[in-house]
Amino acid sequence: MHDLLIRGGTVVDGTGAPARTADVALDGDRITEVGRVTDVEARQTIDADGLLVTPGVVDVHTHYDGQVTWTRSSPRRAGTA
Secondary structure: OOOEEEEEEOOOOOOOOOOOEEEEEEEEEEEEEEEEEOOOOOEEEEEEOOEEOOOOOOOOOOOOHHHHHHHOHHHHOOOOO
16 A cells, blocks of 8 residues: 555656656655556545646746845845856
């Protein structure tokens, strides 16, 4: 039995492979299976039909890019850029 099973999402795995419809199974904090997961129960199941699933991808997006304009030591503020 898996802890979490995400079913039928569009999986983009970050390898450059084309997106594909697949299931993603997790146990604890580990991805244990990606593909067609059948005849398996899970403590929690999420129907991801029509949604993107990006297993193992960490979103490092921040809003610190604006800091270039407000930090005194930035090259733009110092007049060197």
